[in-house]
Amino acid sequence: xxxxxxxxxxxxxxxxxxxxxxxxxxxxxxxxxxxxxxxxxxxxxxxxxxxxxxxxxxxxxxxxxxxxxxxxxxxxxxxxxxxxxxxxxxxxxxxxxxxxxxxxxxxxxxxxxxxxxxxxxxxxxxxxxxxxxxxxxxxxxxxxxxxxxxxxxxxxxxxxxxxxxxxxxxxxxxxxxxxxxxxxxxxxxxxxxxxxxxxxxxxxxxx
Amino acid sequence: xxxxxxxxxxxxxxxxxxxxxxxxxxxxxxxxxxxxxxxxxxxxxxxxxxxxxxxxxxxxxxxxxxxxxxxxxxxxxxxxxxxxxxxxxxxxxxxxxxxxxxxxxxxxxxxxxxxxxxxxxxxxxxxxxxxxxxxxxxxxxxxxxxxxxxxxxxxxxxxxxxxxxxxxxxxxxxxxxxxxxxxxxxxxxxxxxxxxxxxxxxxxxxx
DNA sequence: ACCTGAACACCGTTCAAGT
DNA sequence: ACCTGAACACCGTTCAAGT
Numbered sequence: 001x002x003x004x005x006x007x008x009x010x011x012x013x014x015x016x017x018x019x020x021x022x023x024x025x026x027x028x029x030x031x032x033x034x035x036x037x038x039x040x041x042x043x044x045x046x047x048x049x050x051x052x053x054x055x056x057x058x059x060x061x062x063x064x065x066x067x068x069x070x071x072x073x074x075x076x077x078x079x080x081x082x083x084x085x086x087x088x089x090x091x092x093x094x095x096x097x098x099x100x101x102x103x104x105x106x107x108x109x110x111x112x113x114x115x116x117x118x119x120x121x122x123x124x125x126x127x128x129x130x131x132x133x134x135x136x137x138x139x140x141x142x143x144x145x146x147x148x149x150x151x152x153x154x155x156x157x158x159x160x161x162x163x164x165x166x167x168x169x170x171x172x173x174x175x176x177x178x179x180x181x182x183x184x185x186x187x188x189x190x191x192x193x194x195x196x197x198x199x200x201x202x203x204x205x206x207x
Numbered sequence: 208x209x210x211x212x213x214x215x216x217x218x219x220x221x222x223x224x225x226x227x228x229x230x231x232x233x234x235x236x237x238x239x240x241x242x243x244x245x246x247x248x249x250x251x252x253x254x255x256x257x258x259x260x261x262x263x264x265x266x267x268x269x270x271x272x273x274x275x276x277x278x279x280x281x282x283x284x285x286x287x288x289x290x291x292x293x294x295x296x297x298x299x300x301x302x303x304x305x306x307x308x309x310x311x312x313x314x315x316x317x318x319x320x321x322x323x324x325x326x327x328x329x330x331x332x333x334x335x336x337x338x339x340x341x342x343x344x345x346x347x348x349x350x351x352x353x354x355x356x357x358x359x360x361x362x363x364x365x366x367x368x369x370x371x372x373x374x375x376x377x378x379x380x381x382x383x384x385x386x387x388x389x390x391x392x393x394x395x396x397x398x399x400x401x402x403x404x405x406x407x408x409x410x411x412x413x414x
Numbered sequence: 415a416c417c418t419g420a421a422c423a424c425c426g427t428t429c430a431a432g433t
Numbered sequence: 434a435c436c437t438g439a440a441c442a443c444c445g446t447t448c449a450a451g452t
Contacts, residue, residue, distance in 0.1 A: 007435070007436080013435095034424095035427080036425070036426090044436075044437090045436065045437045045438060046426090046438075047427085047437060047439095048435080048436055048437075050426095050428075051435075051436080055426080156390075157388070157394075157395075157398055160390065160395055161398055161399045161402055163375065164374075164379055164395075165368070166375065167371075167374075167375040167378060168371030168372055168373065168374040168376075171371070172370070172371055172374075181363045181364075181367055183364060188368070188371075191360065191368055192368045195368055195403055195406035195407055196402055198406040198409040199402035199407070200402055200406070202405040202408070203401060214416070214417080214452090215415075215416060220416095241445085242445060242446080243445090251417075251418090252419060253418085253446085254419070254420095254447075254448080255417055257447075258417080263444095263446090
């Protein structure tokens with residue numbers, strides 16, 4: 001993780017900068033992601049960072065895209081070897097929580113990315129990563145949903161509700177509000193899985 | 208909402224400052240909550256704000272406590288005239304969403320409040336408001352939960368899962384990610400209610 | 415006592431000058 | 434071309450000086 005780029009090697013330099021940023025962000029949080037420290041960590045001057053990323057926000061977005069892609073890889077692994085719907089829920093939620101701990105608090109970047117009606121060219125990677133994640137989530141729903149659900153309860157609707165529960169759980173356990181009760185992550189995720197999957201099953205059975 | 212305090216009236220002055228802060232925060236978001244603008248909005252100089260709130264964070268916390276208290280008032284109204292569990296869920300979620308739109312993105316304040324093992328005296332109002340909200344949420348669960356749940360699925364465990372879904376839904380609809388699908392808030396909240404309440408019922412019936 | 419506003423500290427960002 | 438680092442802009446915060 002020590003900077004390795006030599007003079008003029010823009011590819012390695014960019015990697016050094018992202019490495020330095022990732023280290024600050026994941027170890028000390030967003031407030032510690034300061035451009036002077038990123039520069040120092042990458043072994044360059046402050047001005048140089050700006051020849052690689054036009055703004056701090058762009059550096060953050062690049063790191064976020066990287067994290068979303070890793071999360072997507074985990075989703076693909078889960079999709080490749082699915083267990084029961086309950087097990088899949090807990091696996092997805094756990095994978096998400098680890099990302100959320102680092103990036104969840106500052107999702108404002110999403111609003112930046114989608115602010116313009118036309119997606120700016122530089123935001124394309126962010127959009128692509130987001131679409132990949134959404135597509136995989138829908139596939140997972142499709143692979144695990146019970147038969148017999150009413151037609152208005154389609155894959156996207158189910159995903160939306162399950163996704164809400166997953167992000168909400170991750171928030172409880174990465175923030176400090178988790179301390180308001182003493183259940184473990186595993187217990188909470190399993191209970192959520194039991195309630196959500198059971199509720200979906202009940203809907204399918206026409207209760 | 209125009210400043211009204213006269214020289215030396217600390218109570219009215221404090222109200223003017225909070226009014227100015229609340230207006231900036233709710234209309235333009237956290238990034239617009241700048242101390243110089245708060246001061247100007249309250250008709251005082253920048254330095255004066257600091258004789259009422261030791262730091263920007265304390266002003267934010269005071270506004271947040273105010274919002275939590277209003278939310279608690281809404282919870283009490285729901286508790287006083289409960290409908291079906293599904294209806295209660297949608298009512299609570301909707302009340303929460305409106306708060307979340309303004310304060311949800313910057314819940315970091317919670318971590319500040321609970322960081323010390325001993326709660327600092329100045330954070331007591333924040334703690335009190337938080338405990339009031341938690342207590343009401345548990346009461347609502349108690350009033351609406353089905354009979355026959357296994358003993359480990361107690362009120363707090365249920366609240367935790369339902370709360371996760373509510374915060375997650377609010378996040379979907381106040382952020383821009385909501386655009387990833389086109390369901391309305393009402394539709395999404397009702398589906399979540401049907402799944403969660405149905406799942407809890409299934410657990411109680413021993414499925 | 416209460417209030418002002420210039421000044422300080424900090425951090426994102428720029429740009430003239432170096433190699 | 435690539436890189437440096439001093440300088441600028443902005444915003445939270447302080448404090449000597451006013452009333």
